[in-house]
Amino acid sequence: MKIETITKSEFDKIPGIRQIICHEYAQTFACLDLGEVLGCYGLSWRSQLVELSIEHSTDKTMLWIGIDRQLVAICLQSGRICLAMPLTANLIQMAIIQKITAVLTENEILLFNTNGSLRFNHGLPDCPEQFSITGNNLVIELLEGDSFSLNVETGQFRKLVEEVLSS
Amino acid sequence: MIPSETIQCQFFQEWQPLTSSDEVIQGAGFTIKSSKFDFFFGRVTSTPTNTRRSLDNLRDLRALGIDEASGGKEKLLQIFAEGLNAPEVEEDRKINEYGTNISHKVELRGGEKPGAIVVRYFYAESNLGMNPQVTSIVPLIYQ
Numbered sequence: 189m190k191i192e193t194i195t196k197s198e199f200d201k202i203p204g205i206r207q208i209i210c211h212e213y214a215q216t217f218a219c220l221d222l223g224e225v226l227g228c229y230g231l232s233w234r235s236q237l238v239e240l241s242i243e244h245s246t247d248k249t250m251l252w253i254g255i256d257r258q259l260v261a262i263c264l265q266s267g268r269i270c271l272a273m274p275l276t277a278n279l280i281q282m283a284i285i286q287k288i289t290a291v292l293t294e295n296e297i298l299l300f301n302t303n304g305s306l307r308f309n310h311g312l313p314d315c316p317e318q319f320s321i322t323g324n325n326l327v328i329e330l331l332e333g334d335s336f337s338l339n340v341e342t343g344q345f346r347k348l349v350e351e352v353l354s355s
Numbered sequence: 356m357i358p359s360e361t362i363q364c365q366f367f368q369e370w371q372p373l374t375s376s377d378e379v380i381q382g383a384g385f386t387i388k389s390s391k392f393d394f395f396f397g398r399v400t401s402t403p404t405n406t407r408r409s410l411d412n413l414r415d416l417r418a419l420g421i422d423e424a425s426g427g428k429e430k431l432l433q434i435f436a437e438g439l440n441a442p443e444v445e446e447d448r449k450i451n452e453y454g455t456n457i458s459h460k461v462e463l464r465g466g467e468k469p470g471a472i473v474v475r476y477f478y479a480e481s482n483l484g485m486n487p488q489v490t491s492i493v494p495l496i497y498q
Contacts (some may be wrong), residue, residue: 213470233494236411237408238407277456280404281404311453312453317402317451
């Protein structure tokens with residue numbers, strides 16, 4: 189897998205069906221090269237500073253890519269797009285945890301199964317800063333200081349109090 | 356020059372003295388946490404990703420003619436007030452257990468580049484009759 193920055197005119201030459209992440213007011217354009225068999229896919233996003241979030245599934249058969257308000261999962265065996273999901277807020281962080289793909293946006297946390305189906309989603313009361321992984325749990329920190337715990341197996345979502353965080 | 360801890364602006368419904376970065380600013384028809392302006396003007400450095408996102412805001416706002424050193428904060432407050440009556444970005448509406456997020460797009464001219472700012476307003480408990488809180492912005496640069 190190779191990602192190379194390209195010009196807008198080069199991006200425009202990529203067939204529309206292969207422009208898998210596309211922003212109306214893009215400032216950065218790139219080609220995702222998956223080799224001779226699968227070929228190239230076009231990516232464009234809004235920022236010149238914010239970088240793509242890229243994760244391989246645990247078994248390396250799926251590639252997850254997210255930026256701005258777009259999320260895509262590509263099967264690396266067939267080249268098929270298994271998931272192409274517009275988001276309602278900017279993507280902040282993505283990670284694979286226990287085979288599950290966790291995606292944090294400015295207003296929710298989403299968990300996806302290995303094939304791209306949605307396992308769980310939960311809104312957040314304010315913009316999050318990041319999440320960390322502890323065993324089967326995600327700990328989501330909000331910008332204002334509150335933290336929430338999410339168990340990726342059960343979907344149990346709860347606010348953490350200070351004593352729990354420091355223990 | 357207006358001291359940063361006592362912001363005064365014609366777009367405020369009432370004059371509100373601010374004493375810390377966590378204060379809530381009462382705008383004209385909306386509220387916003389003062390700390391949000393750290394994110395808008397490139398001062399957030401908590402993680403590498405958030406640093407880039409914050410610097411990205413700073414750079415794009417400057418391209419749109421919004422600079423903190425020359426009244427940028429007050430200009431944003433004006434934009435947030437105007438945004439309440441600007442066209443909604445309907446595909447961005449999000450309802451969750453805490454309330455409803457609604458985005459409006461404010462067109463901007465007069466900066467180095469034309470563009471817009473998408474402002475997201477959060478209506479707690481989905482009470483659309485209450486003043487919303489501004490939670491985030493997305494500057495758009497038209498090439």
